[in-house]
Amino acid sequence: MSTVEQIAIERATIDVDIACVGFGPAMGGFLTTLSRELLNHDGSPAIESGTMPGMPLQVICYERADDIGFGVSGVVTRARGIRASFPGLDPAQIPMAAPVSSEKLVYLLDPIGASRRSRALRVGDRLFRAFRKFLRVRHDALELPFTPGFLHKKDGLVLSIGQFNQWVGAQLMSSGTVQIWPGMPVSEALIEDGKVRGVRLLDQGVDRGGSPDAGFTPGMDIHAALTVVGDGPAGAVSRDIDRRLGMPEGNEVREWAVGMKFVIELRPDVELQPGTVLHTFGFPEPEMFGFLYVHPGNVASVGIFVPSWFDCPIRTAYRYLQHYIQHPYLWRFLEGGKLRSWGAKSLQESGKRGEPFLAGDGYARIGESSSGTNVLTGSGVDEAWTTGALLGEGVIELLQAGKPFTRENLEQAYEQRRRNSWLEKEARIAEKSRDGFQRGVVTGLIGMALAAFSNGRFSLGSPPAKPGERLVSPADFYRGKLTPQEITAVQQECDVRGTSAHGPLMDRCGWPAIQHDGSLLVSHQDVLLMGGKVQAPAGYADHVVFRDIEVCRRCGNKLCVEMCSGQAITRSVAGVPNFDREKCIFCGACMWNCPETVQGQSNLQLRAGAGGLHSAEN
Amino acid sequence: MSNSFQVVVCASVVPDPLQTLEPVSGPNGPALKNEMMLPAILDPWAAHALYEGANLVKQVAGSSLWLVSMAPKAKLQQVMMTVAQKVPLQLVAVDGPSSGFADAHQTATTLAAAVRTIPGIDLSKLLLFGGWESASRSAGVTLQLVGEELGIVDQFQGVDAITPQTDGSFEVLERIEGARHQVSVCAGPPAVLGWATGSLGEPRNDPQVGMANMRTLMPALQRAMAGTVSSDGLHYANVTTPKQQRQTRIVKDMPTDEVARELVHWITQE
Incomplete structure (x- = not known):
């Protein structure tokens, strides 16, 4: 059998004004900002479509998952960008959302003795145990007396990303100004002469190897004046663009993590307030950070991050997550709980060093695919939302001025906004903050603090190696x-x-x-x-x-x-x-x-x- | 065209069965825990009816297809994002409950009223399609009642196929016991067809279909009529979801007969 690439296929095409790839918080921010300016108060188009004269701007978003609410993230966020888009936001309107009510940073000792700890950590653990009464070490854990400013999520929100996406998507769809199509994966960008002309949808009716099979339906070509790419850390279109159009000189994505979480219905007698936030480190392996966030209804999200600098040839997240939740400090809350949900995702943690071209002729990148996650503050959702909102403002500016979506115009309207925002300022501080982890966990933790308290002027360690290296x-x-x-x-x-x-x-x-x-x-x-x-x-x-x-x-x-x-x-x-x-x-x-x-x-x-x-x- | 059909598919919206479904007692009677935050899908039984209806309309020139659905507007909107990519349709939206705990008779009255309001509807050409059963409660009576409200006396349940004839009549295959079909010939519409699974697979998502549908879907949602269905007089003695048991074992190269024997043994242990 021939693969689709080997045979000539006539593909159907659609012309739209803006084609969007992936529906997550970044795209939510973009579409929310954009949709508010597309209609006049009387319902007439405020901005006319270039492809369908007389009609409103045709904006279509394609999402791979079967529903817009099937995203994964363990979310506690300061929600600065989200609140800016929704002034007076009432968290009660978003299912599973709660304002952050308390926050703790907890060092977890190894109650099993199987964790792979450095000599420095072993010495530290012995000291903690020796002075357990003085240091108030309980349940094999040390609660730090404060949460560092760079890490805290004061005035923030605990969210379920699935529910948040559903909430945003429902409002967008009810506006009638944009279309979101779940269950419709995009395979690649359409690139001609270095310009992105739209996207190609994934072929349907093929066998495992991609050869045409029963009901073969070639993926349609979607031509668009602007393609907005927000397909997340491992998105196929993002990587396709990086591969074909290159990265800014010196930039490369080298740091990753996989985050895995359980959503757990807690025992009725567990009295954790909604909005309770625990950040942990030290167990199941010292390289792994963990979290517990409490949602309304006695439900908690609990998870760990397994980073690419964990030099372990097995790097499993699931088995480690099972040990994590059984740590005595957490198990007193979680024992007897019921699994409601589970999920995992990669996190692109390269920050500024992994930043791609944010815009080019006919396209713009937002969210995690644009390296928006802040690795120092451990925050990505609000950053993603804000990248999208800033692009939305820039696109409206260009549309209202009747300017085309060229690299120069998008750089001026979008990239410049981003450079002038708090996103850029904080990303600069975070840029080298985790280099210390290349030399060990203790060095890494000290390096984070050093970078944070010196506003990024000082750091420890060296630039990261690739995970395989x-x-x-x-x-x-x-x-x-x-x-x-x-x-x-x-x-x-x-x-x-x-x-x-x-x-x-x-x-x-x-x-x-x-x-x-x-x-x-x-x-x-x-x-x-x-x-x-x-x-x-x-x-x-x-x-x-x-x-x-x-x-x-x-x-x-x-x-x-x-x-x-x-x-x-x-x-x-x-x-x-x-x-x-x-x-x-x-x-x-x-x-x-x-x-x-x-x-x-x-x-x-x-x-x-x-x-x-x-x-x-x- | 004299032999054309007007196909109206009544389809409810149900919580995605892949989610955690848990019955709870609310102030208005039984409900599902966190129902509004669960993603929803078109009732799978009714979805078959929709696909069969779309196929019939494609075969018989001059025919039209409407989808009448009652659910909270936000849920309808969510479900339409997927359904609208499947087949060309015209939506008649009713903003009302979809919990599966509403009274079937009142629901049927509301749906029948919605059918009557369809502009250009001609009851003499009407084929009322829907699911033979429902994934929400499996009462399976609502479609029949809608037909009765509309005065339709030719009703078929457990339908797997409809074959239009040149004289305007159509042949219907209905499931009967013993894995067999009963073959009927109906002189013509109006008729009610409660579909089993039919023979068509789920159509692939088609962006062109979605684009075309979207031009009418959002206006239809915006002018959704209010569906007033009260739960007065209803009393549920007991509500439960089907019991689930899970035992996972990974086997390789096990003969299928052996797998089947083991499954039967496991099921009959209960």
Whole structure:
């Protein structure tokens, strides 16, 4: 069979004024700002469509997921940009939202003894335990007496990103000025002579390899004067543009994390106030930050971040998350709780260093795909919203002036706004704030504080290496705990069973087996069904592709398998990982974790795809 | 065209069954916990009716298709973002409850009134489509009652196929016991067809269809009529969701017969 690329296909086309890719907080900010200026008070078009004369501006947003409320994020936000868009915002209007009522920063000691701690941390832990009464170390945790200013979310909001997106989307749709189409993935940008002319939707009715199959429907070409790209940290269109149009000199995305969370219905006797916020560090591994946010209705979001500078060849998030919630400090709240939802996502944490061209001829980038996340404050949603709102202001300015969407005009109208905003100021402070983590957790924490309190003038450490460059072999990582022979035996056994190896490896390193209770502590397979309800519509190609299977065979780590948030990628006897589209939640972690490159590109390709999570509570 | 049909599909909006559904008692009777924050979908049974209706309209020149749906306007709007990409349709929106706990008779009266208000509707050409059952409560009586309100006496339930004839009549396949179909020939509309699953798959999302539908959808939502359905006089003795049990085991290369045997054994243990 021929692939779609190999055969000539006549594609249908649509002309619109503005084509948007991805519906998240950034696109919410953009469309909210834009939509308010598109109609006059009498309902007549304030800005006329260039493609449909006499009609209002034609603005269409394509979202991959089956619903606009299926996003994932553990959100506590200062909500400065969101409140600026909605003055007098009443959080009670947004389901699962609550004003931040209290906030604590907590250092978690290792109650198990399996955590991989540096000598400095081990000494520190002993001191904390020795002076536990004086320091008030309780439940194997030390509550810091204050939350540093750069981290705090005072006057902020605890949100469910799914519910927030639904709330924003409902208002946008009721305005009648923009269209949002879920379940419609975009495969790539249409680029001619360095100019973005629109986007191409994903082919439907193809087999796993992308060859035309029953009901083949070529993806439509959407021509637009302006393409707004807000497809998140692992978006196919963002990466397509970066690959074909390049990045600003010296900029590169090198730092990532995968965040994974549970949404848990707490026991009725747990009395945590809505808006309670706990930031944690130190456990299950020192490199992992964690959180617990309380929503109204006795529901909490609890999760961890596994960063790319965690030099572990297994980097699993799910198993670690299960240990995290059982830490005594958290388990006293969570024990007996019921899993309501689960999800994971990648976080692009390169900040200014990973910033792409924010605008070019015919396109603009917003949100996490524009490197908007602030890694010092640990905040991305409000930043994403604000990038979108600023673009909205700029686009309105250009439309009202009748100016085309050229690189120069967009740089002046959008990029300049962004440079003059608090986003840029804070991103500059954060730029080198986490370099210390390249040398260790303690150095990293000191470096963060140094950067924050010096407004970015000072930092520790060195620019980050790529995730693959830092990776150590399993034999090196487990030296002193497991022999290379033991590791190989485990990997071979897992090849035969078609599973990942992190479970048995962690078992052998002292992590206790998870005692499943069927309610909150469930198997990785069950969490896909109970918490994520993952869906994969038929007729789409596999979106995870291994370019050179010989490279996969030789790969010793198989990190793509170990870190896969949904167990969608599994080991095999043949040595080439298997991919099961029906379990993929589009977290994107496989993309940045693959350490192998072929002709300058990652051997694992994450392409545009359909489906994913089906939970609106994340 | 004398043999054309006017197909009206009555379809409710139900919470996405993939969400956590939990019945609770509210001030107005039973409800689902956090119902307004759950994403919604078109009732799967009625969705089949919609796809079959669209296919019929495409086959029979001069025919038209309307979708009549009652739900809170915000929910309707959300569901239409997906449904509107499937088939060309004209929406008749009714802003009212969709919880599945409303009285079926009152719901039917409201829906029948909505059908009568469709501009240009000709009851003599009407084929009233809907789901044989409903994913919200599975009472399966509302469509029948709408038909009765509209004075339609030819009613078919559990329909899997309709085949129009050249003389204006049509053949209907209805599911009966024993995995068989009953074949009927109806002289012509008006008729009620409560669909089982039909034979058509879910149409692929089509951006052109979506664009075309959007021109009429938003105005239809904006002029949605109020659906007054009261719960007075209704008493629910007990409300529960189907019991779920989950046991996961990963097996490789297990013969299908063995898998089936194990499943049957597991199910019959209850």
